[in-house]
Amino acid sequence: MPIPRSTPRAVFGALLAILFLVGACTASGASQAPIAASPVAVASATPAPTVAPTASPTPAPAFPVTLTDDEGTAVTIPAEPKKIVTLTPAATELLFKLGAGDRVVAKVEDVADFPPEAHDLPVVATFQGVDTEKIVGLGADLVIAGGNFGTPPDAVAKLRSLGIPVVVVYAPTVDGALKDIELIGSAVGTADAAKDLTASMRAGMDQVSAAVAGLPAPRVFYETGTDPSGTVYGIADASVYQELIKLAGGDPITTGSAQDWAQSTENLVAADPQIILLGDGAYGMTADAVAARPGWKSLTAVKDGAITPVDDIVVTRPGPRLVDGLLVLAKALHPDAVLPSLAPAAP
Amino acid sequence: MGTRRQRPIIIGAAIMVALLVALVLGVGMGTVGIAPSDTMAILAHRLLGLDFGAHWSPAAETIVMDLRLPRVLTTMLVGMALAVAGVTFQGLLRNPLADPYVLGTASGAALGAAIAVLIPVRSLVLGFGLVNGLAFVGALASVVVVYRLARLSGLAPLTGLLLTGYAVGSLLAAGLAMAMYLSGAGLRQIVGYLLGGFANASWEHLAGALPIVLITSVLILLRARTLDGLLLGEEAAAHLGIDVRRERRILLALASLVTAAAVAISGLIGFVGLVVPHVVRLLVGPSTRLVLPLSALGGAALLAYADLAARLAGDIPVGVVTALIGAPFFIIVLRRARAGYEL
Numbered sequence A: 001m002p003i004p005r006s007t008p009r010a011v012f013g014a015l016l017a018i019l020f021l022v023g024a025c026t027a028s029g030a031s032q033a034p035i036a037a038s039p040v041a042v043a044s045a046t047p048a049p050t051v052a053p054t055a056s057p058t059p060a061p062a063f064p065v066t067l068t069d070d071e072g073t074a075v076t077i078p079a080e081p082k083k084i085v086t087l088t089p090a091a092t093e094l095l096f097k098l099g100a101g102d103r104v105v106a107k108v109e110d111v112a113d114f115p116p117e118a119h120d121l122p123v124v125a126t127f128q129g130v131d132t133e134k135i136v137g138l139g140a141d142l143v144i145a146g147g148n149f150g151t152p153p154d155a156v157a158k159l160r161s162l163g164i165p166v167v168v169v170y171a172p173t174v175d176g177a178l179k180d181i182e183l184i185g186s187a188v189g190t191a192d193a194a195k196d197l198t199a200s201m202r203a204g205m206d207q208v209s210a211a212v213a214g215l216p217a218p219r220v221f222y223e224t225g226t227d228p229s230g231t232v233y234g235i236a237d238a239s240v241y242q243e244l245i246k247l248a249g250g251d252p253i254t255t256g257s258a259q260d261w262a263q264s265t266e267n268l269v270a271a272d273p274q275i276i277l278l279g280d281g282a283y284g285m286t287a288d289a290v291a292a293r294p295g296w297k298s299l300t301a302v303k304d305g306a307i308t309p310v311d312d313i314v315v316t317r318p319g320p321r322l323v324d325g326l327l328v329l330a331k332a333l334h335p336d337a338v339l340p341s342l343a344p345a346a347p
Numbered sequence B: 001m002g003t004r005r006q007r008p009i010i011i012g013a014a015i016m017v018a019l020l021v022a023l024v025l026g027v028g029m030g031t032v033g034i035a036p037s038d039t040m041a042i043l044a045h046r047l048l049g050l051d052f053g054a055h056w057s058p059a060a061e062t063i064v065m066d067l068r069l070p071r072v073l074t075t076m077l078v079g080m081a082l083a084v085a086g087v088t089f090q091g092l093l094r095n096p097l098a099d100p101y102v103l104g105t106a107s108g109a110a111l112g113a114a115i116a117v118l119i120p121v122r123s124l125v126l127g128f129g130l131v132n133g134l135a136f137v138g139a140l141a142s143v144v145v146v147y148r149l150a151r152l153s154g155l156a157p158l159t160g161l162l163l164t165g166y167a168v169g170s171l172l173a174a175g176l177a178m179a180m181y182l183s184g185a186g187l188r189q190i191v192g193y194l195l196g197g198f199a200n201a202s203w204e205h206l207a208g209a210l211p212i213v214l215i216t217s218v219l220i221l222l223r224a225r226t227l228d229g230l231l232l233g234e235e236a237a238a239h240l241g242i243d244v245r246r247e248r249r250i251l252l253a254l255a256s257l258v259t260a261a262a263v264a265i266s267g268l269i270g271f272v273g274l275v276v277p278h279v280v281r282l283l284v285g286p287s288t289r290l291v292l293p294l295s296a297l298g299g300a301a302l303l304a305y306a307d308l309a310a311r312l313a314g315d316i317p318v319g320v321v322t323a324l325i326g327a328p329f330f331i332i333v334l335r336r337a338r339a340g341y342e343l
Helices: A009-030 A040-045 A091-097 A133-137 A153-161 A176-187 A190-210 A240-247 A267-271 A279-283 A287-291 A298-306 A312-315 A322-333 B006-028 B036-048 B058-093 B105-118 B130-152 B157-182 B182-193 B201-223 B223-232 B234-239 B243-264 B273-286 B288-312 B318-336
Strands: A063-069 A072-076 A084-086 A104-108 A121-127 A142-146 A166-169 A219-223 A275-278 A308-309
Touching: A063 A176, A072 A298, A084 A091, A091 A104, A091 A176, A133 A153, A133 A240, A133 B058, A142 A153, A142 A176, A153 A166, A153 A240, A153 B182, A166 A176, A166 A287, A176 A190, A176 A240, A190 A240, A190 A322, A219 A240, A219 A267, A219 A279, A240 A312, A240 A322, A275 A279, A275 A298, A275 A322, A279 A308, A279 A312, A287 A308, A308 B006, A312 A322, B006 B036, B006 B058, B006 B273, B006 B288, B036 B058, B058 B157, B058 B201, B058 B223, B058 B243, B058 B273, B058 B288, B105 B130, B105 B157, B105 B182, B105 B243, B130 B157, B130 B243, B157 B182, B182 B318, B201 B243, B201 B288, B223 B234, B223 B243, B234 B243, B273 B288, B288 B318
Parallel strands: A084 A104, A084 A142, A104 A121, A142 A166, A219 A275, A275 A308
Antiparallel strands: A063 A072
């Protein structure tokens, strides 16, 4: 049935326009389509006050609560979460530290595998992606995800569309990390424990800052990694590394760009670091290998042999061990200063 | 395999059975084990309103109805769209290596998606994100640009289209490379789009793409005779009474529209649009009226099984699986083809 040749172009254009409209209308109709069934599972948990029964007057119940996550999204958590899924390693550590570890049902793959209590938890997310089916299958009623593409935004949107509250956290600053600890604490119903934790962390950081105040700040190059082509990666401007090094009493050398983490050798030689910290020490980088790089032997740090591997994960993980990371840095930069000892290991 | 006339019917029926099996398997299998009886009960309850008195967890219902079912249906829709586009482009351009992405559509869609990732807007409109929207726009815009530029060149129309498509595609790919360089942490999401996948399939996406794909496919099918005529060459087609310029433009627009709808929701999945039309042609001959619907069904089946295999193999990119399934099959069928197979 051939279309008559005299059909004007306008009609064809109108047909296309109608196609789009039909598509849009059907899509809006479909957004009322198959309802997410998981709110049924969530509603079965009764809201519980977060404070154990004592003589003091019972405070207002902590749930339901609406929090604003780090992406500005308002997330409503209807009841105290009993099945939490953590998609950032820092959140996993934090929840165990806050005493909510028994409520975590699944986690993201963690190269540091910390704390040991989390070792046997099922892994529902890896670098390759998030298994939303498993998360739904476990009956999760709260998911803590990583911002800045740490958790794929599509997975976050998908989980939210299925009725599971997702709190996205992203902390490019030390202050942000502490705020996230309190945010997550509120989300899981341990707001008081979280506040205590951040208070002690702030006190610890102040102690470190006081101990290194007045000491001359050495120029520091913090190496975050290398790649097979020989590019060396340092730290970008305005990154949390820079802030931590300054707090630890150092003068950080940065790549000069906010997005590019590759350190050019020329700029490095011009900046002439007095100390080199190897964040990739855990991945096999040695001081000798660094000293052998072309052009690096002119650096003060190489001449003095001041190349130290550090535990990169403890230094930057925006979780409860951030103070330990600061101490690690401070010890590496000022070995002679009197510093508070490292906190005992997690519960 | 029966007489010549029965063959297409038998093949069509076989593919439909395969599609049904794919549907059942796709809804029943996944990383979370759900008893087949529960799956059937959930489907019967939600789709047909029947109640067998079975009990299942709300999580199982969510997984079956909101995760697996839309995903399987989306794979079939996208497979159908890509195959239909492949048939049309191969007929239009009279080139056996033409696929839905030959006129820069892939690069345009990828660049649109990359730009969307760079823009920090997370809102969804009717269930569609910025990535879907810009990928759709990018795909269509690239074809418009290619078409306009090709007309300006002094080359013969088909050659002009192909060469301009390659040139514009390369330019857009350069833009994509730049966007990837600037993307920082968003690089993974851009690469995820390039590899294609159905992890984010939803009822909203399906509802948005379904009308476009179905209507354009029907419109192309109505022009099956025109496609056959164009295959004979410009002069022969004109002598058959086909307004070559106009029909070419219309078919180009329809094929691009169906491709754009597919890549907007699933990313860039290759191989389906290229190989399925050839396999079907080898089995039933070149008549577009047979090739088009059978390719649509075949593409749907191929992608449905490929996604199922990809899911079970640990969620590997579906494009890898389509190549692994399709290429050997294509080679086998080619070897069995009688001498003289031409587009």
